[in-house]
Amino acid sequence: MAHSARRDSPELPDLSLLKRLVRDQLIYLLEQLPGKKDLFIDSDLMSPLDRIANVSTLKQHEVDKLYKVEHKPIVSISDQICFLIRPRMQTVKWICDVVNADKAAGKFRRYKIIFTPQKFYACEAVLEEQGVFGDVTTDEWAFYLLPLDEDIISLELPEFFRDNFLAGDQRWVRTAGSALHLLHSLFGPFSKVYGIGRCSKMTYESWREQVEQGEQKARHAEIGNVFLIDRDVDFVTPLCSQVVYEGLVDDIFRIKCGCVEFGPEVTSSDKSIKVMLNSQDKVFNEIRNEHFSNVFGFLSQKARNLQTAYDKRRGMDIQQMKTFVSEELKGLKQEHRLLSLHISASESIMKKKTKQDFQELLKTEHCLLEGFEIRECISFIEEHINRQVSMIESLRLLCLLSVTENGLLPKDFKSLKAQYLQSYGADHLLTFSNLRQLGLLVEQQPGETLTVMESKVGKLVNDRTAVKLTDAFSSLAKKSHFRALSKKLNLVPKSDEEYDLRVPRDMAYIFSGAYIPLSCKIIEQVLERDGWTGLEEVTRLINGHEFAVTGADPKSKSDAQRIILVMFLGGCTFSEISALRFLGKERGYKFIVVTTAITNSSRLLEALLDNNV
C-alpha cells in the first residue's frame, strides 16, 4: 500500500489455534481405529485436509494408503477402511455400494465413516435404507473452519451457496452457526453482533441457541464485533471483473484453498508449480491488495531492492561472506524465486487482460454500474454472445445487466436469452430458470424505467444533455434497486474526477475507482453508525432482515473492540477482502473474514448451471 497503516491498529488473534485443534481431533479419530487402515477421502476435502495434516502425519497414525472416494469398485486390500467425507447422500450411497460389494464377495472388513464437519440424519438414513447401518461405524470430525491466512477463514463449503439460496435447503445454516460458536468460545465473548439477510439471521439464532445450551466462561475477548452478511444482499460485486492482484489471480488461475497452480505459460518450463498465496509470501503480501496497474511498478522496485541486497556481497571479507551466506542468502533466494514467479504471472495476466477486448469489457461493466449508455452495453453483450467469447462471461454480463437495471426489458430479455441458447445449447433453459429464481436474470416489471427514459431522450438530444436530463428524470421514473442503493450510499464516485489508483482514497479503487462494493459499504456504514439507524431506506431496498444485538458488555475500549469478524454466508471474493483490508487501515480496524467459501463470478455462476445433468 502506498499509504501507511495507522499505527494503533490492533493485533490479530492467532488463528492457527484452529488448525491445531482439528488436527488433534483427527488424530484422535484415526487412533480410534487401531492398526493399519486405508483412508478414502472426498475429492474436495483433499486440499483442506492437506492444510491440516500432511501425508507423513497421516502415515504416523497408521494410515497405509490414501484414495479418493469415487463411484467405482475399490482396489484396497486393507481389512480396515476409513472414509473421510462431507455429509452428502450421494457419497454415502457410493460407500454403501462398496460395503455391499464386499459382502457379496464374502470379504470381511471394518468400515468407519468420518463425516466432516458434522453428520446428517439423511446420511444415516441412506445407510439404513441400503442395509449397511450395522456394518459401519460413524463419527464426526468437527472441522468447521480452515484458516487460509492470518485474516481469512473458510468453511470450504462451496455448495452452501446453491443449497441455501437456490434450493432453499437450510441444512448448512446450523453448520455456520456452529462455526460461529466455535469462534465465540475461542476468541469471544462478542460484544456486538450485526447482520443482514435471512440466512444471517438464522445463523445468528442457531449460534445463540448453542451459546445458551453450553456453559459460559468469562474470558478475555480477542474479537469484539461480528458482522453477518448474506451473499444475496449484494450480487453486483461478485459479478464484476476483479482487477486487484489477488482477485485477478483467482479469476485467471483459480486459487484453491489458498494455493495456486501456475501452469507452464507462467513457469516457462513444462512443469506446473504450486504456490501458497498468503501473508508469508513477502512479495505477494505487498501486491495482493494492489490495483493491477500498480503491480509492475512494485515488482520492479522489489527487483531493484533485491539486486542491492545481492550486491552487498561485493567487497565482503571471508567472515562477512560467511554470515551473509548463512543468514541472508536463503531468504534472498526464496524471495528471488517468488518474485520471478509473480512477475511471470503478471506478464501472463497482462497478455490476457490488456487486450482491446478486456478494456471494452471493463468499460461495459463500468457503464452498467453507472447506468449510462445501456443500449451500447446491450449491443456489446449481444456481440459477446454471438461471437461465443465465453459461456460464463456472457452469462455474467447478462446477470450484471439485469441486477443493475432491475431486470431486462421484455424484448431484450427474450432476444438475448434466445441468442444465448443458440450459442450454448438449449439445456441452458434450466440455467435461466435457476437464475430467474435467484433474481439474477429477470424480466423487468411493466412501468417506465430509467433505461426507457434514457433511450427515448437519447434519441432526441446529444449525450451530455441526456445525462443531465436523466438525472432530472431519475426522481420521477421507477428506478432499479441497485440504482437507488447506489445513489443512497454513493457507490459510484463522480466519473469526471481523476482517480489516482496509486493513492486510493476509498474502497472504489478495487474496481478502478468505478464502484465501491455494496457489501463492504454496508459494513462500513453500520460500523460507523453503530447500528442500522439512518439506513432504513437501504435495508428496505435490500429487503433484508437486518439486526444489531449487544451481547457481552463492551465496557472497555479494548483492542478487541476494533477487531471485527465479518462472516459472508454464500461466499465472498478476494476483491471484497481487499476492500475490507483497506477500510481497516483507514479506520484503525482489523477485519477477519469468515466465508463459506471464496468465490468469484465464475464459481458463482457455475454453481447455478444445470446443463451437466
Add this chain to the structure above:
Amino acid sequence: MAPGALLLEAHREYEKSSQKADEYLREIKEQNVLGDAVRQCVEAAAHEYDPDTQKALMRAASFGKCFLTEFSPDQFVTTCRELRVLNAVRESSVGMPLTHTQFKQMTLQVLIDRLVYRQFYPLAIEVCRYLKIPDYQGVSRVLKHWASCKVQQKDLTDEAIARAVCAKVGDSPGVSYSDVAAKAYECGRPELAIKLLDFEARSGEQVPLLLKMKRSQLALSKAVESGDTDLVYTVVTYLKNEMNRGDFFMTLRNQPVALSLYRQFCKLQEPQTLKDLFNQDDDHQELGNFYVTSSYRDKRLEGRLAQLQSAVDEYNKAKNDFAVKATEEEMRLLRFQRKLDDEKGAGLLGLSLQATMEALMSLGLHKQAEQLYRDFRVPDKRYWWLKLKSLAEKEQWEELEKFSKSKKSPIGYLVREAPPLNSPL
C-alpha cells in the same frame, strides 16, 4: 480412659463452673492428644441417635477446639450438617432410622433418591438446599421426579397440573419439560403432555414425543421452528412412511422448509416422486424443467423428443412462451441433426445451434448451414462472424471474397495491411 471421654468430662465440669475442668484439660494436653479427643467426640456424636447426647458431645468437641490452634473445622462442620439431615429423616413422620455408617455407605445421592421415592419432595428439596448440592444433581432432579409424579394425579384437571408444574419448575436448569410430558403421555394424558410441551423452550426437544403421540403436523412445525434441518428431515422421513402420499404432500406444502429439503432428497434418490410433487402443486414451470432435465438422461432420440414434447406441454400450461419456443426449436434442431447424421454421418446430435452450423461449415456443407441460418432466424451478425471465421480458417479466400460481395456485411470489415508473405499468420 480415652481422651475423648476425658474431654467430655472436662466440658461437663466446665458447665458446672468447676475447676476440675482445667485439671482434666491439662491431663489431655500433657499427653498431646487434644486433637484426638476432639475428633473422638465428633465421631461419637455422629453415631449417636439421641439428639441430646449428640449435642453434649458436639459441645465438648467445640470446647476442646478452643484450646487448639490450626485445627481444621471441616469434620466438625460436616458432621453437624449430616446430623441435622439424619435427625430429620429419623423423625417418625419420615421413618428412616439410618445410622451414620449406613448413611455414609449409601451416599447422599441415594438418600435423596429414597426420599424422592417415598414422595417426600419438600424434605428432599430442603436437604439439597441445606447441603448446597448443585442444582443439576439436587433440586432439579427432585423437581423432575415431583413433576413426573404430579402428572399422574388423576383428580386434577390438565390445566391445573400444567399450571402447578410450570409454577414450581419455572425454568430450572436440567428439568426437561419434554421428559415430564413423556411421562404424562405414558399415563394416558396426551392433552396434558401437549400443554407441558408448550413450556419446553427448545423446540427440538419436543419433536420426538410429538412423533410418538402421532401429532406429526405439530412435530413438523416444531422441527422447522427449531431451525435444525436434521430434525426436520427426521420428521419428514417419518411422515413419509406414516402417511399416504396425498396427505404427506399436503403437509409438506404448508412447510416450505421441509418441502425444499424433501425436494433435494428426491432429486437425488427418487426423481419420479419429484414429478408427483410438482404435479400436486400444479407447478408447470418446474414440471417443464423436470422433463427437460430428464430428456438429457434419455439416450434414444425418440425418448428425448417425447420428453421435450411433454416439457412443451407443461411450459404451455405455465404460459412461458419463451420456454415453449426454445424447446420446440431444440426439437426441430434435434430432428435436423438426426437427419444429417443419417445422411452424412456428421455426428451433430446434441450440439448447440452455433456448434452445429460451425460443424457443417467445416464439413463444407454450407447449404445446410445456410438453411439453419434461415430456419432458426439466426441473427445476421452471428452468421457473418461464423462464416467469415470458418472460411478464413480453411483458407478459402476466394469463397470468402464471393461471400463478402453477396450482401452487405452487418459487422463491417477492417482494412489492414497484408502481413509479409513469409510471416506466420
